Amino acid sequence: MTEEIVVVEGDGIGKEVVPAAVSVLEAVGDFEFVRHDAGDAVKEETGEALPRETYDAVAAADATLFGAAGETAADVILPLRTAVESFVNVRPARAYPGVDALRPETDIVFLRENTEGVYSGHEDRLSDDLSTLTRVVTTSASERLAEFACDYAPEGFHVAHKANVMRETDGRFRDAVTGVADEKGVETEEVLMDAFATHVCLDPEQFDVVVCPNLAGDVLSDLAAGLVGGLGLLPSANIGSDNALFEPVHGTAPDIAGEGVANPSATILSAAMLLEHLGYDEEGTAVREAVESTLSDGPRTPDLGGDASTEDVTEAIIDELD
Numbered sequence: 001m002t003e004e005i006v007v008v009e010g011d012g013i014g015k016e017v018v019p020a021a022v023s024v025l026e027a028v029g030d031f032e033f034v035r036h037d038a039g040d041a042v043k044e045e046t047g048e049a050l051p052r053e054t055y056d057a058v059a060a061a062d063a064t065l066f067g068a069a070g071e072t073a074a075d076v077i078l079p080l081r082t083a084v085e086s087f088v089n090v091r092p093a094r095a096y097p098g099v100d101a102l103r104p105e106t107d108i109v110f111l112r113e114n115t116e117g118v119y120s121g122h123e124d125r126l127s128d129d130l131s132t133l134t135r136v137v138t139t140s141a142s143e144r145l146a147e148f149a150c151d152y153a154p155e156g157f158h159v160a161h162k163a164n165v166m167r168e169t170d171g172r173f174r175d176a177v178t179g180v181a182d183e184k185g186v187e188t189e190e191v192l193m194d195a196f197a198t199h200v201c202l203d204p205e206q207f208d209v210v211v212c213p214n215l216a217g218d219v220l221s222d223l224a225a226g227l228v229g230g231l232g233l234l235p236s237a238n239i240g241s242d243n244a245l246f247e248p249v250h251g252t253a254p255d256i257a258g259e260g261v262a263n264p265s266a267t268i269l270s271a272a273m274l275l276e277h278l279g280y281d282e283e284g285t286a287v288r289e290a291v292e293s294t295l296s297d298g299p300r301t302p303d304l305g306g307d308a309s310t311e312d313v314t315e316a317i318i319d320e321l322d
């Protein structure tokens with residue numbers, strides 16, 4: 001049976017990097033791509049950023065490849081992560097031989113809680129002077145993340161939090177995650193998330209897998225992108241029990257959108273994660289290796305100091321696969 005992959009390009013460079021990744025997927029397998037829309041442009045046309053058909057298609061698909069949405073990103077990607085019931089966002093941040101990086105020794109995977117924290121949506125304007133946000137942390141979501149982390153990193157992992165200040169919410173998160181790890185005999189090391197930001201810049205080698213609350217995972221993975229050569233390199237996987245959505249960590253990059261020079265690596269690496277998720281391990285590895293060797297030997301897009309187009313890089317990656 002041909003696997004169905006839902007494709008949502010979104011806005012800006014999503015329209016450039018997603019077709020690039022689809023052509024790589026076409027080069028390694030026989031998939032049925034079902035295209036759906038979401039984002040700023042759709043909102044302008046129809047009044048809603050995330051059409052019901054898109055949400056339903058993503059919820060029902062074997063897997064989804066998503067690009068990026070612009071100003072409507074929170075109205076699109078957050079519900080889509082919910083559509084796949086994703087409890088963890090896996091964000092590998094690693095440097096590649098041949099790519100200029102502030103910290104070439106970086107090789108870290110962030111396991112970001114994907115459903116709650118300050119992303120729970122409970123924001124209120126109480127007066128002209130006062131707005132509030134409720135931060136939600138449940139033991140069940142934290143434990144679910146911890147179970148995944150223990151399977152993913154049985155050799156142990158760091159837990160980033162700020163339970164010294166957010167004693168109730170991050171305290172609950174920390175206790176739930178370390179509690180599951182203790183039960184399973186998996187070692188954990190706690191690190192305060194602000195201190196982590198310094199440690200990771202000075203000595204990234206001491207970190208392999210870092211489990212963190214939702215917003216911390218967002219910010220710290222972008223910080224790690226800065227250490228390895230930029231946002232054009234970071235893929236991600238939103239994993240649920242029966243479904244998953246894959247997307248680059250970056251956004252729509254309005255400063256370069258439409259120029260055909262976006263780095264497709266993050267999205268193609270997300271496609272490699274998608275392949276592995278669907279059980280195409282060999283193909284996933286082949287795609288990852290093709291990206292690595294193209295990053296090493298070129299051509300490279302301008303964000304990495306080259307002058308190649310998105311299309312040049314994609315063709316080079318496909319050539320590597322042959």
Ligand SMILES: NC(=O)c1ccc[n+]([C@@H]2O[C@H](COP(=O)([O-])OP(=O)(O)OC[C@H]3O[C@@H](n4cnc5c(N)ncnc54)[C@H](O)[C@@H]3O)[C@@H](O)[C@H]2O)c1
Nearest residue numbers: 068069070071073077231232250251252253256262263303
């Ligand atoms: N998941 C999402 O849909 C998502 C994520 C982040 C931001 N956004 C949205 O994207 C828009 C722009 O946000 P931003 O500028 O803060 O972040 P951004 O990730 O779009 O861009 C930040 C910088 O990184 C560069 N960059 C990002 N991806 C690149 C790539 N593949 N190749 C080369 N350079 C790349 C951009 O040119 C820019 O200089 C906003 O509207 C924001 O809401 C969406």
Ligand SMILES: CC(C)[C@H](C(=O)O)[C@@H](O)C(=O)O
Nearest residue numbers: 073074077078218248249250
């Ligand atoms: C746009 C926003 C909702 C999103 C997030 O915070 O998760 C983005 O920053 C990301 O990292 O994918």
